[in-house]
Amino acid sequence: MRKVMNNMNMNWMILALLAVTMTAVAQQPASAPQNPQPVAATQPEQTAAQPSQTQSGQEQSGQAQSNLAPPATMDQVIDRVIMQEKELIKFLSPRTPIVETYLQNLTQDPQLGPIPQNDHYFLGRMDLSQSIDRADYLKGKDEGMERHLLGGFTKKFKFQYQPLGFSWMIFVDRTDFDRQHYHFHYARREFLGDVRCLVFDLTPTKDAGRGRFLGRIWVEDQNFNIVRLNGTYARPTRNNYYFHMDSWRLNLVPGYWVPSYIYSEEGDFTAGAKNKIAFKAQTRMWGYNLKTATPNDELTNIRVDSVKDSTPTAQDATPLAAEREWQQQAEDNVVERLERAGLLAPAGDVDKILQTVVNNLEITNNIDLPRPVRTRVLTTSPLETFSVGNTIVVSRGLIDVLPDEGSLAMVLSHELAHIVLGHNLGSQYAFNDRMLFSDEVTYQNLGFKHIPEEETAADKKAIEMLKASPYAQKLDSAGLFIRALQVRAPQLSALLQAHLGNNITENGMVTRMAALATSAPALDWNKLDQIAALPLGARVKLNPWDDKVEIVKAQPVAITSARDKMPFEVTPFYPRLSRFSTASASAATTTAALPTAATTADANASLSPTN
Numbered sequence: 001m002r003k004v005m006n007n008m009n010m011n012w013m014i015l016a017l018l019a020v021t022m023t024a025v026a027q028q029p030a031s032a033p034q035n036p037q038p039v040a041a042t043q044p045e046q047t048a049a050q051p052s053q054t055q056s057g058q059e060q061s062g063q064a065q066s067n068l069a070p071p072a073t074m075d076q077v078i079d080r081v082i083m084q085e086k087e088l089i090k091f092l093s094p095r096t097p098i099v100e101t102y103l104q105n106l107t108q109d110p111q112l113g114p115i116p117q118n119d120h121y122f123l124g125r126m127d128l129s130q131s132i133d134r135a136d137y138l139k140g141k142d143e144g145m146e147r148h149l150l151g152g153f154t155k156k157f158k159f160q161y162q163p164l165g166f167s168w169m170i171f172v173d174r175t176d177f178d179r180q181h182y183h184f185h186y187a188r189r190e191f192l193g194d195v196r197c198l199v200f201d202l203t204p205t206k207d208a209g210r211g212r213f214l215g216r217i218w219v220e221d222q223n224f225n226i227v228r229l230n231g232t233y234a235r236p237t238r239n240n241y242y243f244h245m246d247s248w249r250l251n252l253v254p255g256y257w258v259p260s261y262i263y264s265e266e267g268d269f270t271a272g273a274k275n276k277i278a279f280k281a282q283t284r285m286w287g288y289n290l291k292t293a294t295p296n297d298e299l300t301n302i303r304v305d306s307v308k309d310s311t312p313t314a315q316d317a318t319p320l321a322a323e324r325e326w327q328q329q330a331e332d333n334v335v336e337r338l339e340r341a342g343l344l345a346p347a348g349d350v351d352k353i354l355q356t357v358v359n360n361l362e363i364t365n366n367i368d369l370p371r372p373v374r375t376r377v378l379t380t381s382p383l384e385t386f387s388v389g390n391t392i393v394v395s396r397g398l399i400d401v402l403p404d405e406g407s408l409a410m411v412l413s414h415e416l417a418h419i420v421l422g423h424n425l426g427s428q429y430a431f432n433d434r435m436l437f438s439d440e441v442t443y444q445n446l447g448f449k450h451i452p453e454e455e456t457a458a459d460k461k462a463i464e465m466l467k468a469s470p471y472a473q474k475l476d477s478a479g480l481f482i483r484a485l486q487v488r489a490p491q492l493s494a495l496l497q498a499h500l501g502n503n504i505t506e507n508g509m510v511t512r513m514a515a516l517a518t519s520a521p522a523l524d525w526n527k528l529d530q531i532a533a534l535p536l537g538a539r540v541k542l543n544p545w546d547d548k549v550e551i552v553k554a555q556p557v558a559i560t561s562a563r564d565k566m567p568f569e570v571t572p573f574y575p576r577l578s579r580f581s582t583a584s585a586s587a588a589t590t591t592a593a594l595p596t597a598a599t600t601a602d603a604n605a606s607l608s609p610t611n
């Protein structure tokens with residue numbers, strides 16, 4: 001089910017990132033390299049190292065750099081950089097990572113600086129085999145890509161965001177990264193995190209053609225992999241406009257630095273700069289290690305997890321027991337299917353934090369459920385929650401923006417209330433045929449929306465539970481969060497569009513747990529110790545290779561003005577780069593994550609659960 005966006009020819013390696021269409025939609029692509037050729041293998045022995053579908057691309061480091069003599073001259077370094085980049089392109093070509101772009105158009109606020117005016121969200125899979133294609137997950141839900149993409153900032157121009165454009169800078173140049181097309185100018189050495197880098201400025205050669213990379217690359221100085229790219233593409237046409245990008249890679253597998261984050265920004269708020277576009281966008285990639293399901297896989301990988309009956313004497317199920325078994329089966333099916341689609345993070349440390357909060361609510365409310373409540377993290381940015389059976393799912397983006405544990409308890413209490421009240425959803429997914437769909441149509445095939453009556457009942461029950469819990473004293477911050485969300489909701493419809501669960505707002509008004517806002521203190525941007533909501537990315541770090549999530553470990557940075565608060569906003573990425581090590585990889589999964597406030601100076605803004 002691959003459909004590429006309108007006007008998009010497979011062979012057309014579009015570099016035009018923001019197409020400014022003067023009149024009609026019809027528009028010819030900027031001239032760009034035609035008929036991209038598969039990149040030639042640079043080393044004969046690499047053919048054997050073609051990453052197989054079976055799990056470990058890890059072991060078979062496709063790069064034989066260790067066998068190569070260290071480069072002696074800068075020219076030799078450049079040759080190695082080019083070789084390694086081609087090696088990466090080859091390594092990633094069988095993979096179809098998930099790519100998510102979240103964009104906020106900006107408007108100038110006298111007090112807060114640039115704030116969101118409206119937003120756009122794209123989620124898809126990238127096919128890195130021949131060129132770079134995106135298949136969008138959200139198609140069918142919106143009335144066509146076209147309407148979804150049109151920004152319409154000025155009367156004169158129509159701006160059209162092309163989601164593919166945001167992911168272009170995962171490579172320098174998919175087809176022609178060589179000395180015929182680029183000049184390399186060595187700039188200096190510089191550390192990015194723990195990694196010492198050589199910095200080069202790249203300019204296209206005179207005859208390189210349109211759409212060539214123009215900017216700076218950072219190359220780690222052991223194996224000469226590019227770890228960061230920053231710049232734009234050169235020589236736009238009249239109708240096409242290339243915007244600027246900052247693209248980061250992480251060393252998540254031995255020998256390879258995997259494209260992970262791309263930040264894009266354009267903006268001009270100088271006096272008189274009217275009708276100019278201004279936006280910030282984050283693109284994240286993950287799911288590199290997701291298996292591409294083939295019909296063959298489905299037959300060979302039948303799971304034979306033990307389902308032994310552990311009851312002392314073999315018994316038949318009572319009707320109620322059968323009902324519960326059935327719900328468990330549906331729950332397991334959905335969790336497994338979402339994980340396989342890269343939409344649910346594997347069980348991990350963040351779940352433990354959520355779990356602790358749920359336990360606190362259960363214990364203080366004497367809730368004793370026949371099956372334990374589990375918690376999982378949805379890997380996507382839009383703010384949403386849902387539950388299926390006894391599993392509560394919270395999105396990465398929602399955890400990101402929560403200011404403290406009290407607001408986390410608020411979020412979880414609503415879903416816990418559904419479970420306590422027996423609002424079971426999803427039992428239809430106990431039928432396994434309902435799990436057989438392609439990843440791209442996950443959102444059309446799964447859904448966990450309650451009727452309004454159940455939503456109201458869950459809110460009421462949740463507030464009861466919160467008031468009887470250790471969080472009773474912390475509901476001010478939860479209410480403040482609702483207030484902040486209410487202020488921004490009309491501008492953030494894409495971030496607030498739930499894809500699997502119920503929306504937390506309706507028509508720009510917060511509906512979920514809205515009663516808490518009434519008793520909360522007034523929102524005051526100038527009060528620097530009042531942190532109502534955090535920027536996106538403040539809490540949760542998603543591993544692009546294996547989809548694991550962990551809590552961001554960062555030193556709090558003091559807030560010095562109202563502009564530093566940036567609630568629900570998009571910011572640049574600045575990951576701390578480090579080299580792959582098995583030690584750090586396993587440490588990351590075993591650390592008992594006791595999170596601290598990620599970006600705020602507020603000591604209260606800690607997510608650590610009260611035990």
Ligand SMILES: [Zn+2]
Nearest residue numbers: 450455458502
């Ligand atoms: Zn609900």
